[in-house]
Amino acid sequence: MQAEVPDHARIVIVGGGIMGVGLLYHLAEEGCSDVLLIEKGELTSGSTWHAAGQCPSLVGNYNLAKIHHHGNTLYPKLEELTGQYVSWHASGSIRIARTSDDLDWFKYMQGIADNVGFRMQIIGPDEIRKINPFMNTEGVLAGAWTLDDGHADPAGLTQAMARGAKNSGAAIIRHNRVTDIRALPSGEWEVVTEKGTVKAEIVVNAAGCFARQVAQMVGSDLPICNMEHHYIVTGPVPEFEARDEEIPVMRDPYASAYLRQEQNCGLVGIYEHNGITQAWAPSGFPNWDSDCELFSDDLERLMPWLARAMECMPVLEAAGIKRIVNGAIPHSADGPPLLGPVAGLKNFWHCCGSSFGIAQGAGCGKYLAQWILYGDAEINMTEFDPRRFGGYADDDYMQAKGFQDYGMTYLTPLPGEELPAARDCRTSPLQKTLQAHGCVYTQTFGWERPKWFSPDGRTEQYSYRRNNVFEVVRDECLAVRERVGILDLTGFAKYEVSGPDAEVFLNRICANRIPVKPGRIGLVHVLSEAGRIQAEMTVTRLDDDRFYLLSAAAAELRDLDFLCHGQLPDEEVSINNVTNDRGVLVLAGPRSRDLLRTLSDTPLDSVAFPWLSGREITVAGLSVRALRVNYVGELGWELHAAMADMQGLYDALWAAGQEFGLSNFGLYAVNSLRMEKAYRGWGAELTNEVTMLDAAMDRFIRFDKDDFIGKQATLQQAEQGLSWKLVYIEVDASDSDIRGGEPVFCGDLCIGVTTSGAYGHCVQKSLGFAYVDIAYADAETRFHVDLLGDRRAAEVLAEPVYDPANDKLRT
Numbered sequence: 001m002q003a004e005v006p007d008h009a010r011i012v013i014v015g016g017g018i019m020g021v022g023l024l025y026h027l028a029e030e031g032c033s034d035v036l037l038i039e040k041g042e043l044t045s046g047s048t049w050h051a052a053g054q055c056p057s058l059v060g061n062y063n064l065a066k067i068h069h070h071g072n073t074l075y076p077k078l079e080e081l082t083g084q085y086v087s088w089h090a091s092g093s094i095r096i097a098r099t100s101d102d103l104d105w106f107k108y109m110q111g112i113a114d115n116v117g118f119r120m121q122i123i124g125p126d127e128i129r130k131i132n133p134f135m136n137t138e139g140v141l142a143g144a145w146t147l148d149d150g151h152a153d154p155a156g157l158t159q160a161m162a163r164g165a166k167n168s169g170a171a172i173i174r175h176n177r178v179t180d181i182r183a184l185p186s187g188e189w190e191v192v193t194e195k196g197t198v199k200a201e202i203v204v205n206a207a208g209c210f211a212r213q214v215a216q217m218v219g220s221d222l223p224i225c226n227m228e229h230h231y232i233v234t235g236p237v238p239e240f241e242a243r244d245e246e247i248p249v250m251r252d253p254y255a256s257a258y259l260r261q262e263q264n265c266g267l268v269g270i271y272e273h274n275g276i277t278q279a280w281a282p283s284g285f286p287n288w289d290s291d292c293e294l295f296s297d298d299l300e301r302l303m304p305w306l307a308r309a310m311e312c313m314p315v316l317e318a319a320g321i322k323r324i325v326n327g328a329i330p331h332s333a334d335g336p337p338l339l340g341p342v343a344g345l346k347n348f349w350h351c352c353g354s355s356f357g358i359a360q361g362a363g364c365g366k367y368l369a370q371w372i373l374y375g376d377a378e379i380n381m382t383e384f385d386p387r388r389f390g391g392y393a394d395d396d397y398m399q400a401k402g403f404q405d406y407g408m409t410y411l412t413p414l415p416g417e418e419l420p421a422a423r424d425c426r427t428s429p430l431q432k433t434l435q436a437h438g439c440v441y442t443q444t445f446g447w448e449r450p451k452w453f454s455p456d457g458r459t460e461q462y463s464y465r466r467n468n469v470f471e472v473v474r475d476e477c478l479a480v481r482e483r484v485g486i487l488d489l490t491g492f493a494k495y496e497v498s499g500p501d502a503e504v505f506l507n508r509i510c511a512n513r514i515p516v517k518p519g520r521i522g523l524v525h526v527l528s529e530a531g532r533i534q535a536e537m538t539v540t541r542l543d544d545d546r547f548y549l550l551s552a553a554a555a556e557l558r559d560l561d562f563l564c565h566g567q568l569p570d571e572e573v574s575i576n577n578v579t580n581d582r583g584v585l586v587l588a589g590p591r592s593r594d595l596l597r598t599l600s601d602t603p604l605d606s607v608a609f610p611w612l613s614g615r616e617i618t619v620a621g622l623s624v625r626a627l628r629v630n631y632v633g634e635l636g637w638e639l640h641a642a643m644a645d646m647q648g649l650y651d652a653l654w655a656a657g658q659e660f661g662l663s664n665f666g667l668y669a670v671n672s673l674r675m676e677k678a679y680r681g682w683g684a685e686l687t688n689e690v691t692m693l694d695a696a697m698d699r700f701i702r703f704d705k706d707d708f709i710g711k712q713a714t715l716q717q718a719e720q721g722l723s724w725k726l727v728y729i730e731v732d733a734s735d736s737d738i739r740g741g742e743p744v745f746c747g748d749l750c751i752g753v754t755t756s757g758a759y760g761h762c763v764q765k766s767l768g769f770a771y772v773d774i775a776y777a778d779a780e781t782r783f784h785v786d787l788l789g790d791r792r793a794a795e796v797l798a799e800p801v802y803d804p805a806n807d808k809l810r811t
């Protein structure tokens, strides 16, 4: 008997694949049972039922690894917990390295394994053959053997979590399509289904390949491309039959394939690339009738890769192909799933875009449930937040990025690698000019932003170690420290907040005091009720009731939401996103004032124009909002000019700057310079995982203010004490520096994790940040950081290694 559609549910989840059911299970586990999941067909009848069921531990980054690890911890126990058979095979996996970059990545990932807590060993070819005697190890350097993962029946996992959720009181209605979702004046949602309408406080879109359609029901959109993906199952392999033990799941970049045992047969899945990939419903709008659908196979497309796979495990060749599965996988534009709130809407969430949904379903459900119910997850969710994409992510963007991401599934991710698809979505007016200076761009929230400037046409040789741009970046850093540098940071997110209640409003949502005098600038943070860091912004008071706010380019939509959602109904405040109105040039270095003086009549001395102040000035005849701040720790100004004036402004500065040794610099140099000043970075040191006190940002909290969001929790933490804390460290590194995610050890005890780092070229020290157990947070404490498999000595520093008293900034 099917349940009837109730009038009301606190949370409605649209979609009963492993992502929706994983969320349902974890909401119920957290004690929230007033949840209804609605599925248009049977549970799993979208992408989930036909998946190959592998759950790897080894993935590209620290937070995603935590998501995978949760699945690999829960799935082996699910049958015992729920009584539902899930066919968990604890086979482990071996990923193959064929190049020194592959091996360096393993060494980096070994650190992440140590941190996250899954077992991993880097093993040589002989060891690989001992574990899998069928693997051809010719050309193989090493393997990353992860022992805690395996594969399972995707339908079994989903049904088990569904059963567990139902046992805790959650409800599921099948064979009932959601046809519309409407916002009610009460702030609730009306979810219209084929069998009735239900009111919900919160709606979650877990519609898999249909997620774009569901998003459009509420006027939103999603950068999802649905890819076709094949695996083949071979006939029985006698050599498998002769063994008691199952071989691990093998993954080899040479064949862009996974290879494993399926009972006594072989199973090979291919992520084909080199231009021949295929999307299902390329627009992202599949037919609603599609249910348990598979596509006709295209073996021709796979053949070159299958041939390679057979080279890797020749034992499969004679077994022939018994079955071919070609099904749809939803792919987000950049790889990780889309987990989090929808930009501009309250109480509408996404839980979709997962291309490894079997491996990720449980972990995504766990951390998203925490976020929905408590306002924060216990892991950093920045890289999963759907608001990491904006309106620039159109159909072409989704498809180009989706194809790229699919093809790269088994390629080793390389630090700093610039990928070609869907570039130039958002560009500064200076792009051509800077390219003529050798600018190499990187992309953030669609914006092309200068990364470094090639002085001699060289291209970057991507590596986990210091590479051929090391000395180029050093020269850019020295130019800023010794002379003057210029950087186009047009991509900054910019907002104007105005109105009679603007100051009260900002003081209420920010932990720091909003600048009192017009023209003053302050650094402020938006916290959650639990006191965790949500946003960091620079606020300039333009007038009594007008403020100019700047935040990270990547946070444009997130921070707009914090501002808009933070406003109370009776507060008279107007919030405008003015990001596209102005471009930004950073002019920084000891000669910056001398240079600017040649183009402006405004007094620029420290009395007339002090550090942390801003005003409208004229530079080369152009109106510019000049702010005396920067992220590199030098005398300098950010010049915010109308987009149309950017070219004229840059040209004038460049011409006048020759006399002062003006040099272009990019974001690689910024990272080195900010590390020398111990400036924390949003998304790395400052995340939803931590509080202001954890991040040692106490000086940006004003407890003497009446109230601000997160004050009570911050006070409580101050009273209770910290369990971990951010420390600034110097590392005895040789040819590689901290990237973030490396484990910190005291003896064999893992006491913390790094968040970011860089070589400080001007101080000639390798520097980084790490969150460590509070017992190790005092200055001069010594411990070790694991850098690519080497335990490197590190020491906690008491203060920034460059200009700790900020004399250069005040000068």
Ligand SMILES: Cc1cc2nc3c(=O)[nH]c(=O)nc-3n(C[C@H](O)[C@H](O)[C@H](O)COP(=O)(O)OP(=O)(O)OC[C@H]3O[C@@H](n4cnc5c(N)ncnc54)[C@H](O)[C@@H]3O)c2cc1C
Pocket: 014, 015, 016, 017, 018, 019, 020, 038, 039, 040, 041, 042, 043, 044, 045, 046, 047, 048, 049, 050, 051, 052, 053, 054, 055, 176, 177, 178, 179, 206, 207, 208, 209, 210, 211, 214, 228, 229, 230, 231, 269, 325, 326, 327, 328, 329, 330, 351, 352, 353, 354, 355, 356, 357, 358, 359, 360
């Ligand atoms: C051949 C193949 C092999 C794979 N192998 C693996 C693997 O080994 N490991 C791995 O981790 N991943 C694998 N995947 C990927 C995995 O299948 C997907 O990532 C995962 O199934 C996505 O789950 P989902 O819940 O997001 O989507 P789905 O399973 O598609 O669930 C979405 C559900 O929403 C329902 N729905 C949509 N719109 C509505 C509506 N309006 N009203 C009600 N219901 C609606 C759909 O009917 C569907 O059931 C594989 C995929 C393929 C194609």
